[in-house]
Amino acid sequence: MNEKIVARVGRSDLGDSESEVARTYIARTLAAMRGLNLERATVYPRVSEHVPEVIELIETLIEGGYAYEANGSVYFDVTAFPEYGKLSNQRVEEIETQGDPEERGEKRHPADFALWKSGGVSPEAIAEHRHEGVESENSVENPAEAGTEGAPAGQVFESPWGEGRPGWHIECSAMSMTHLGETIDIHVGGRDLVFPHHENEIAQSEAASGTEFVRYWLHADLFETAEEKMSSSLGNFITVGEAIGEYGTNVLRTFLTAGAYNSTQTYSEEAISESEERFARLSRAYDRAIGAVDGPDARTKAGDPALREATEGARTDFTAALNDDFDTREGQAALLALAGAINRHLDGNDKYDYRGLRRAIETLETFGEDVLGLAFGTSAAVEGNVSIAEPLIETILDARERAREAGEYDRADALREELREVGVEIEDTTEGTEYRY
């Protein structure tokens, strides 16, 4: 429920009403989240469905002396909440101004912020957002963008203060308290939201409830490219959907968990290809272990202390890493170390430690797949096209093998190169030629 949404109503790709536009963006976001292999939340609340709770919360704040009404709008009185600024370490006196310039006159203190805004969205605000580069990258040819005539002012709601709309921050407090109670354990968000949004959430929630709102704040840092920061205004950004399309979920997740969530990460082709290698190394080791455990050389009575120690070490290290403020990169390092141990075991023994390998595989699955959300193994990557592709590849490999036996290496290498060009990597081993794609 904001100006930007209202400003986009009528665009053919988004929808004909405020609610529809919001729905479109929600759908896009959820699609991106699915693409990232994220678990679904239990509930995805919408402000428009929580207006009664918002009004109730505002009334509580007014009754408690934390908010006041002015010309049909309601503002939070920051001077009534002495702890205001505690999250971002700001002092009320230092905070210059907030909110619409024309609203400033209604405020008792410049840092007061709106809980309820009188009336609908003004045409000027809509026009402003339409011109301020809102989706400018793809709206050029859209005739609906041309004028603001007939543009809706957005939905308004009845309230004790007249028709109006919820303020910018109150919805989060109201919905959080409705669904999760007065105090929540963890609140996440981007670093750019610390002030004013999270600060205001604390003020609203704690002033109303009289108790702690959030026990732990986890603020995710932003990305920057090697040359400059990544931002929509510079146009040098990539969406989650595009990144998934280009690199795949596994590589992207490896990249995203290859650094601390709360430190700035550099996004570059080089960083991505490093993640490709990191993931590939894990996935190959997983494949080898699966192949070995299913093969004839795996023995229940064989035991490799080095492999077993490495596996238990990886489990301990991974758990310790994640317990340390979600240190996913250190977790990856633990798994990478296990991959090395698997390779050493497979390279150095004729008979494989069946139970040791099973435990190693289980470790990769538990921590790599279940926790980090990666999907190892070639089978997971190919799915559908197996039926036709595999017999074809094998036919070509047979031809290449005959060429090799005949000493016609040029021909063999040409076949290998052609397969590579269509995405099939092959590998000669003592067991025969293997391939992956």
Add this chain to the structure above:
RNA sequence: GCCAAGGUGGCAGAGUCCGGUCUAACGCAGCGGCCUGCAGAGCCGCCCAUCGCCGGUUCAAAUCCGGCCCUUGGCUCCA
């Protein structure tokens, strides 16, 4: 100007809270060896770091203190 987070090898990125085990992790790139017809993968080994600058504390500092420089986010809109 104010608030906050950072500045570590060719790249990327831990470590800084609780000084010594940091002659600085894992990885990528690079180099050598093993293996291979060759390659790839894998294994073994190696090169590259005065830890932003200056000063201080200490037997000892990437880690603590002070000053400075630079980058990023916020302080106007929006969440």
